[in-house]
Amino acid sequence: MKAQNGSRWVDPAPLEVARPRLPWWTMLPGLVKLVISPVVLAWLLVWLVGKLARLLWYYPITALLIIATLWLDCWAGHYWAGAVASVVLVGLGVWWWRWIDTYQRRLRWLRSEVRRVTVYAWDWRTVMRLSNLTGTAKGREYRPKLKRVRAEGWRDKVRVRMVKGQAPEQWSERASGLAHSFHAKSCRVRVISPGKIELDLIHSDPLVSVLPLPAMVADESSVDLKRITIGRTETGKPWRIRLLGNQILVVGVQGAGKGSVLWSVVWALAPMIKAGKVRLYGIDPKGGMELGQCPDIFHKVVFDNGPDAVELLEEIANEVRARAGQYRGLRRFWTRESGQPFTLLIIDELADVIAYQTDKKLKERAQGAIQTITSQGRAPGFATLALVQDPRKEIVPFRNLFTTRIAMRLDEATQVDMVLGDGVRERGADAHEISELTPGVAWAKEDGKKEPLRGRAFYASDDNLWDLRAYVNGWTFEVLPFPGSADKGGRRHDHFACTRSGG
Numbered sequence: 001m002k003a004q005n006g007s008r009w010v011d012p013a014p015l016e017v018a019r020p021r022l023p024w025w026t027m028l029p030g031l032v033k034l035v036i037s038p039v040v041l042a043w044l045l046v047w048l049v050g051k052l053a054r055l056l057w058y059y060p061i062t063a064l065l066i067i068a069t070l071w072l073d074c075w076a077g078h079y080w081a082g083a084v085a086s087v088v089l090v091g092l093g094v095w096w097w098r099w100i101d102t103y104q105r106r107l108r109w110l111r112s113e114v115r116r117v118t119v120y121a122w123d124w125r126t127v128m129r130l131s132n133l134t135g136t137a138k139g140r141e142y143r144p145k146l147k148r149v150r151a152e153g154w155r156d157k158v159r160v161r162m163v164k165g166q167a168p169e170q171w172s173e174r175a176s177g178l179a180h181s182f183h184a185k186s187c188r189v190r191v192i193s194p195g196k197i198e199l200d201l202i203h204s205d206p207l208v209s210v211l212p213l214p215a216m217v218a219d220e221s222s223v224d225l226k227r228i229t230i231g232r233t234e235t236g237k238p239w240r241i242r243l244l245g246n247q248i249l250v251v252g253v254q255g256a257g258k259g260s261v262l263w264s265v266v267w268a269l270a271p272m273i274k275a276g277k278v279r280l281y282g283i284d285p286k287g288g289m290e291l292g293q294c295p296d297i298f299h300k301v302v303f304d305n306g307p308d309a310v311e312l313l314e315e316i317a318n319e320v321r322a323r324a325g326q327y328r329g330l331r332r333f334w335t336r337e338s339g340q341p342f343t344l345l346i347i348d349e350l351a352d353v354i355a356y357q358t359d360k361k362l363k364e365r366a367q368g369a370i371q372t373i374t375s376q377g378r379a380p381g382f383a384t385l386a387l388v389q390d391p392r393k394e395i396v397p398f399r400n401l402f403t404t405r406i407a408m409r410l411d412e413a414t415q416v417d418m419v420l421g422d423g424v425r426e427r428g429a430d431a432h433e434i435s436e437l438t439p440g441v442a443w444a445k446e447d448g449k450k451e452p453l454r455g456r457a458f459y460a461s462d463d464n465l466w467d468l469r470a471y472v473n474g475w476t477f478e479v480l481p482f483p484g485s486a487d488k489g490g491r492r493h494d495h496f497a498c499t500r501s502g503g
C-alpha cells in the first residue's frame with residue numbers, strides 16, 4: 001500500500017519466499033507421465049532386485065537364517081520359530097564365549113558377515129569422509145565402495161573399490177588412521193586389480209609361538225630345491241623359499257634370529273647333503289659361533305675372514321665358471337640328472353668378509369668372488385645364503401644380485417627399503433616393527449613377485465643340531481650301562497652313556 005498524505009502506512013518490504021523447486025519430471029504433461037510410468041516402475045524394480053542381490057551376495061548366511069526362520073514361522077507358528085531362533089542365538093553366544101578359537105575357525109563366514117555390518121558398513125561413510133578418502137565432482141560426493149569382507153580371526157580382509165582418480169598410495173598414507181578407526185592394531189594395503197584394493201586389518205600376530213623343526217624328510221628325492229620349507233607364513237601356510245637359481249640375503253639386527261633361517265634351510269636339505277647331492281660350503285668369520293655347531297656337515301668351512309676365506313670364495317667362483325663352461329651348448333640349467341652336486345655357500349656375517357676386512361686387497365678379492373658366484377651361479381647350480389646385520393650400500397654394494405631378500409627385525413624404516421626395495425614397506429612389510437619377543441619372524445621378498453610375505457622360521461635347538469650332525473654323518477648311538485650303576489634294588493641306570501659309531 002502506498003503512503004498517503006498523513007497516513008501512517010508505508011510500503012511493506014517485498015515478500016522473500018523461495019519458490020519451491022519441484023523435480024523436472026513433475027512439469028511433464030500428464031499424458032507423457034502416463035506413458036513413461038511403466039518404464040520408471042520397471043527401472044525401480046530392477047534397482048530393488050539389484051539391492052536385494054547385493055545384500056544376498058554380501059550376507060548369504062544371514063539371509064539364509066532369516067529365510068529359514070520366516071519359513072519356520074509360517075510352518076510351525078511364532079512360538080516355535082522364536083524358541084528355535086533363541087536356542088540358536090544362545091548356542092552361538094556360548095560357543096563364542098567358551099571356544100572362541102573353533103568358533104572363529106568354523107563360523108568364519110558368519111563372523112565375516114557380522115563384522116562387515118557391525119564394524120565396517122556401520123561406520124564406512126564417516127570414516128571415509130574423516131580420512132579424506134571421498135571426492136566431490138559437480139556437487140556430487142563420490143565414496144569408495146565397501147566390497148567383500150573376510151574375517152580370519154587374526155585379520156579382516158576388506159576389499160574396496162576406490163574412487164576414480166584415487167591411488168593406493170593415498171590409502172597407504174592413511175593406513176594407521178584406518179586401523180584406529182576400525183579398532184585394528186595395524187592396516188596393510190594390497191592392490192588386487194586396477195581400481196580395487198584389499199585392506200588387511202590386523203588384530204593379533206599369528207606368529208607369536210615358536211615353531212619347532214618338523215620331522216626330517218626321509219628320502220632325498222622328495223627334497224625340492226625350488227620349494228624348501230623353512231617355517232610358516234602368517235596365513236598358516238608353509239614358508240617356502242627357492243634355492244635353485246636363487247641367491248638369498250638375510251638381514252637382521254643382532255638376535256633377530258638369522259641363525260634359524262640358516263639352520264631351517266640346512267635341515268630341509270639334510271637328506272640331499274647326506275646323499276652327496278648337495279654340497280655345503282661355509283664361512284663364519286665370527287670364529288665358528290654359528291657354523292661351528294655343525295662343522296662336519298660342510299664340504300669345506302672357514303672360521304675367519306682372512307686369506308683362507310677369500311681362497312675358498314675364489315675356489316667356488318672358479319668352479320662356477322668351470323661348470324658354466326661345461327654346460328655351454330649341452331644344458332641351460334643344473335638338474336639332479338647332471339650328476340654334479342648342487343652347491344650352497346653359507347656366509348654367516350657377510351659384512352666381515354666384504355666390508356670390515358682391513359686388508360684392502362683381500363676385501364676386493366672377496367667382493368669380486370662373491371659377485372661372480374651370485375651373478376653367474378644361477379644356471380650351474382650354485383646358491384648363496386648370506387647373513388648380514390647392516391644392509392647399507394657401503395656394506396653390501398651389490399644387494400641387487402640377491403634375488404630373494406629376507407628382512408628380519410631391523411632398527412629403522414629406511415633399512416627395510418634398502419633390503420626389500422622401494423614401495424614394499426608401503427604394502428605392509430614393516431620389518432622395523434617386528435617384536436624383539438618374536439625372533440625368527442621376517443618379511444621376505446622374491447624378485448618377480450609383487451607381494452612380500454611374512455613368516456617365522458623354525459627354531460633349531462641344540463638337540464636338533466646334534467641330530468642333524470648325527471644324521472648327515474651317519475652316526476648311530478648305542479645306550480650303554482653306566483659303570484657301576486645298579487642301585488640296591490638291582491635296577492640299572494643305563495641312560496646316561498652312549499657310544500658313537502659310523503662317523
Ligand SMILES: Nc1ncnc2c1ncn2[C@@H]1O[C@H](COP(=O)(O)OP(=O)(O)OP(=O)(O)O)[C@@H](O)[C@H]1O
Nearest residue numbers: 210253254255256257258259260439440457458459
Ligand atoms: N625361529 C626362532 N624361533 C624362536 N626363537 C628363536 C628363533 N630364532 C632365534 N631364536 C632365539 O633368538 C636368539 C637369537 O637368535 P640368533 O642367534 O639366531 O640371532 P642372529 O640374528 O643370528 O644374531 P647374531 O647376528 O648375533 O648372530 C637365539 O638365542 C634363539 O633362542
